[in-house]
Structure formats: C-alpha cells, structure tokens
Amino acid sequence: MAEIWTIGKILKWTEEYFQKYNIENPRLDAEVLLGYVLNKERIFLYVHFDQPLDSEELAKFKECIKKRAMKMPVAYITGVREFMGLDFKVTEATLIPRPDTEILVETAMERLGKIAGNEAGTGKCFADLGTGSGAICLSILNYMKEIEAVTVDISPKAIAVAKENAEKFAVSDRIEFLEGDFLKPLENKGKFTAILSNPPYIPKQDILGLESDVKDFEPMGALDGGIDGLDFYRQLLVKSANYIEDGGFLAIEIGINQSQAILEMAKRNLMWGKVEVIKDLAGIDRCVVLWKK
Numbered sequence: 001m002a003e004i005w006t007i008g009k010i011l012k013w014t015e016e017y018f019q020k021y022n023i024e025n026p027r028l029d030a031e032v033l034l035g036y037v038l039n040k041e042r043i044f045l046y047v048h049f050d051q052p053l054d055s056e057e058l059a060k061f062k063e064c065i066k067k068r069a070m071k072m073p074v075a076y077i078t079g080v081r082e083f084m085g086l087d088f089k090v091t092e093a094t095l096i097p098r099p100d101t102e103i104l105v106e107t108a109m110e111r112l113g114k115i116a117g118n119e120a121g122t123g124k125c126f127a128d129l130g131t132g133s134g135a136i137c138l139s140i141l142n143y144m145k146e147i148e149a150v151t152v153d154i155s156p157k158a159i160a161v162a163k164e165n166a167e168k169f170a171v172s173d174r175i176e177f178l179e180g181d182f183l184k185p186l187e188n189k190g191k192f193t194a195i196l197s198n199p200p201y202i203p204k205q206d207i208l209g210l211e212s213d214v215k216d217f218e219p220m221g222a223l224d225g226g227i228d229g230l231d232f233y234r235q236l237l238v239k240s241a242n243y244i245e246d247g248g249f250l251a252i253e254i255g256i257n258q259s260q261a262i263l264e265m266a267k268r269n270l271m272w273g274k275v276e277v278i279k280d281l282a283g284i285d286r287c288v289v290l291w292k293k
C-alpha cells in the first residue's frame with residue numbers, strides 16, 4: 001500500500017530535506033510551498049496536520065521541493081511576493097521585491113504627499129526608473145489615488161509582468177510604461193515632481209559571491225551596477241535634475257557603503273540642494289533623497 005503523507009508528516013520530511021540542501025529557512029519555505037500547492041493560508045496547515053495529501057497534490061509539491069532544493073527562490077516557484085501589503089506577480093524576468101525597498105516607497109510617499117497638498121497643486125506625476133515587477137510605482141499608485149506615474153524598464157518581459165500587476169491593483173489608467181534605456185525615454189515627457197529608482201547597484205565583481213538563490217535565478221540586468229556598482233547613480237546625479245520640477249526630488253535606493261560616493265557626486269552638481277540619507281533597520285544607509293533647487 002502506498003505510504004500516506006499527511007500535512008504534518010510531509011512538512012517535517014521537507015524541513016529535514018531542505019536542511020540537507022542548506023536552505024536558509026527550511027520550515028518556513030516548506031510551509032509556504034505547501035500552502036501554495038493546497039491553495040491555502042499557512043495557518044490552515046497548522047490546524048490540519050492530520051489531513052492526507054492526494055496524489056495530485058503530492059506530485060505538485062514534489063516538483064516544488066525539487067525546485068527549491070536547486071535554490072530556486074520560493075517567490076519564483078509560487079509566482080508571487082508580498083510587498084507593501086500587496087501580492088505582486090513575479091517571474092524570473094523581474095527582481096523579487098525586497099523588504100528594504102519599502103523604505104524608498106515610504107520615504108517617497110511621505111514627500112509626495114506633502115508636495116501634493118501644497119498650494120501650487122503639483123505632486124501629480126512621478127517617474128520610476130527600472131520598473132521590475134512594478135513594486136515601487138504600483139504600490140505608490142495603489143495608496144495615493146491622486147497621483148500618476150511613468151515607469152521605464154529596458155526589459156520588455158519585466159514590463160509585461162508589471163502591466164499585469166497594474167491591472168490587478170486597478171491602477172493601469174494612471175501609469176504609462178516605457179521600454180527603453182533608463183533616462184532616455186523621459187526626453188519629451190516634461191518634468192516630474194519626483195524621480196524614483198532602485199537601479200542595479202551590485203559591483204560587478206561582487207555578483208559571483210552572492211547567494212546562489214540570487215545569482216543563478218534573478219535577472220543579471222537587475223543587479224549589475226558596473227565595476228563599482230555606481231553606473232546608474234552617475235547618470236541619475238548628472239542628468240535627472242533636468243527632468244524634475246523645481247522643489248521636486250530624486251529618491252534612490254542604494255547599496256551598502258555607497259552613500260559617501262553619492263554625496264560626493266551630489267556636491268559636484270549645482271542643481272541639487274538639500275540631501276537626506278535614510279537608514280534601514282540594520283542601520284545601513286539605504287535611501288538618499290536629493291532635492292532639486
């Protein structure tokens with residue numbers, strides 16, 4: 001007779017199996033993947049430990065286990081990742097949105113809100129460079145109903161995913177998607193209240209040292225920031241002020257140890273006034289806001 005696999009038993013087996021493969025969060029990953037296969041919240045698993053899996057569920061779960069043991073990130077297996085309280089579709093064409101990036105989103109929303117509330121009535125439109133899944137621009141549009149956005153990505157596959165997310169969150173009528181190279185598609189688009197970006201910022205030589213989950217699965221074009229990781233910031237610091245209204249701002253996510261170089265660049269361009277540096281929960285400089293004079 002075939003062995004009976006209950007939810008409790010298969011979770012325990014999978015946790016041990018993932019441990020052997022050095023998966024960082026073996027139990028959590030097992031639960032998230034089983035929840036995905038059964039189409040249930042994780043809490044369901046806890047109150048149904050004795051429920052057996054049928055053969056179809058078992059086969060689907062085995063496929064997930066195999067993929068995760070090969071280090072495929074859970075979000076690429078399930079096709080979703082939560083960010084700013086929203087479930088974003090993700091594929092291997094999009095970076096998996098990181099919790100750190102919520103700092104950029106919250107920083108930008110706070111400042112956009114203040115500008116939008118001023119007498120000049122500006123604050124209506126921002127640009128987000130490097131769309132990915134749409135994590136930054138779409139979560140802002142979801143929470144700020146009066147605001148519009150333009151977003152640029154060089155990857156048509158990423159844009160296709162972000163468009164699906166825009167439909168899902170019902171914000172498609174307030175966003176324009178442009179395929180092209182970073183700031184170039186903004187020419188002839190007028191001026192924005194703000195430009196936001198989480199560009200690729202990993203120094204080229206550091207990429208090989210990243211976890212296999214990241215370097216073997218996430219799009220290289222979303223990570224590689226050139227020799228010192230600062231290529232995209234050079235473009236932004238020199239050129240983006242031309243596309244920002246007076247009194248508007250550029251807000252960027254930055255990598256570890258990059259704030260000093262960025263502050264130096266800001267000093268060299270007379271179009272930037274006040275600069276703010278925002279730290280993440282680990283105390284690392286994570287976001288820089290540069291105000292256009």
Ligand code: SAM
Nearest residue numbers: 095097130131132135153154155181182198222
């Ligand atoms: N904004 C998303 C997020 O925070 O999750 C994705 C950020 S990911 C680090 C950077 C994105 O920039 C990728 O989607 C990548 O395709 C895009 N990208 C890379 N080079 C680009 C370029 N030259 N022009 C426009 N987009 C580019």
Ligand code: GLN
Nearest residue numbers: 198199200201202222223
């Ligand atoms: N934060 C990402 C990582 O550490 C990198 C994303 C980026 O280059 N913007 O893998």
